[in-house]
Amino acid sequence: MAEPIILCENLVKIYKIQDVEVLALQGLELTVQRGELMGIVGASGSGKSTLMNVLGGLVRPSAGTALVDGHDLLKLSDAQINRYRREKVGFVWQQGARNLIPYLNALENVEMPMTLAGVHGRRTRQYAHELLEMVQLSHRRHHKLGQMSGGEQQRVAIAVALANNPKILLADEPTGELDSTTALTIYEAFQTLNRELGLTILIVSHDPTIARHVQRVMQIRDGKAASETVRRRRRPETAAETASDHHDDHFEELVVLDSVGRLQLPKQYREALNLHGRARMELVDDHLVIRSVPPEDLHQLPPELLHQAEAAEEKGDGRVQQWLHKIRRKKVIE
Ligand SMILES: Nc1ncnc2c1ncn2[C@@H]1O[C@H](COP(=O)(O)OP(=O)(O)OP(=O)(O)O)[C@@H](O)[C@H]1O
Ligand SMILES: [Mg+2]
Numbered sequence: 001m002a003e004p005i006i007l008c009e010n011l012v013k014i015y016k017i018q019d020v021e022v023l024a025l026q027g028l029e030l031t032v033q034r035g036e037l038m039g040i041v042g043a044s045g046s047g048k049s050t051l052m053n054v055l056g057g058l059v060r061p062s063a064g065t066a067l068v069d070g071h072d073l074l075k076l077s078d079a080q081i082n083r084y085r086r087e088k089v090g091f092v093w094q095q096g097a098r099n100l101i102p103y104l105n106a107l108e109n110v111e112m113p114m115t116l117a118g119v120h121g122r123r124t125r126q127y128a129h130e131l132l133e134m135v136q137l138s139h140r141r142h143h144k145l146g147q148m149s150g151g152e153q154q155r156v157a158i159a160v161a162l163a164n165n166p167k168i169l170l171a172d173e174p175t176g177e178l179d180s181t182t183a184l185t186i187y188e189a190f191q192t193l194n195r196e197l198g199l200t201i202l203i204v205s206h207d208p209t210i211a212r213h214v215q216r217v218m219q220i221r222d223g224k225a226a227s228e229t230v231r232r233r234r235r236p237e238t239a240a241e242t243a244s245d246h247h248d249d250h251f252e253e254l255v256v257l258d259s260v261g262r263l264q265l266p267k268q269y270r271e272a273l274n275l276h277g278r279a280r281m282e283l284v285d286d287h288l289v290i291r292s293v294p295p296e297d298l299h300q301l302p303p304e305l306l307h308q309a310e311a312a313e314e315k316g317d318g319r320v321q322q323w324l325h326k327i328r329r330k331k332v333i334e
Helices: 048-055 078-087 106-116 122-134 150-162 180-197 239-243 267-272 295-300 303-314 318-333
Strands: 006-017 020-032 037-041 063-068 089-092 168-172 200-204 216-221 224-234 248-255 279-284 287-292
Touching (some): 006 048, 020 063, 037 048, 037 180, 048 063, 048 200, 106 150, 122 150, 122 180, 150 180, 168 180, 303 318
Parallel strands (some): 020 224, 037 216, 089 168
Antiparallel strands (some): 006 063, 216 224, 224 248, 279 287
């Protein structure tokens, strides 16, 4: 397989504020192939923006591996990372207008980063036209910011982010402030750019329908990749379906294993089976069974838990008294 454009292994980011440390990425693993269009979802605070900022060279990772298009983001000097940020990545933010200059029109806004990079002349204008065309905004090219809708402004921001020909486009909640119909125009713009320029695009989103608009979706939980949703396309079964180009996609959520085999059990499963601390795992034919450890086996739990149980017993917790009674009886019989 070709070399991935993004490779993160055991990626860690710790923010320090005075004496408090926040573990924003806790051993995240991510491989992205060149030309992928992928979504990243996860609860608030799970580390999505931190990942975007690390990949964009805005935030330095604390440990692990982050290789992007041959650059080792843990090793680049300050000057190298500034250059990386200017040349390799484009950013789109929730407020599209953040990247735009209000008194310039759409075309001038797209030309601006090229001018700043020292590229002038007719080719600049030509490329700005092409980019506005790809985001379907040719007809608005002479409009200033205040003369465009939120969705149009966001599409200008996408064209601006691409003006310097980056390899990767990073979008952090680009549809966060848009209604669902307008959001569709943004997804269409990403799909066109992905298809026509072969651009690698990562989109952070809270939109539950994101899986329909991208090739795969990674879910981050507590700073780690937890699961991935992939699209399965059912083959057309009848001639009529083939003729009508009928697709019946369905989406399957798969759990992610890291390079040493760790995986996360979703909270609802842990709660349903009362799993904490330890669990039993058994290989049965071609699958694994994970079970909770029954209370009688409490003596198999770590000593701290046993101490906790003994403390609860002293406080008169009837259920714990029963468990401990059973354990002691079992031990005596053994
Ligand atoms: N600059 C910072 N300094 C300190 N802590 C930070 C900083 N940025 C983020 N954090 C913390 O890191 C964790 C991950 O934050 P992050 O912004 O990556 O989450 P997120 O998934 O983007 O959330 P949201 O969906 O709300 O945007 C959170 O606990 C957050 O408080
Ligand atoms: Mg965020």
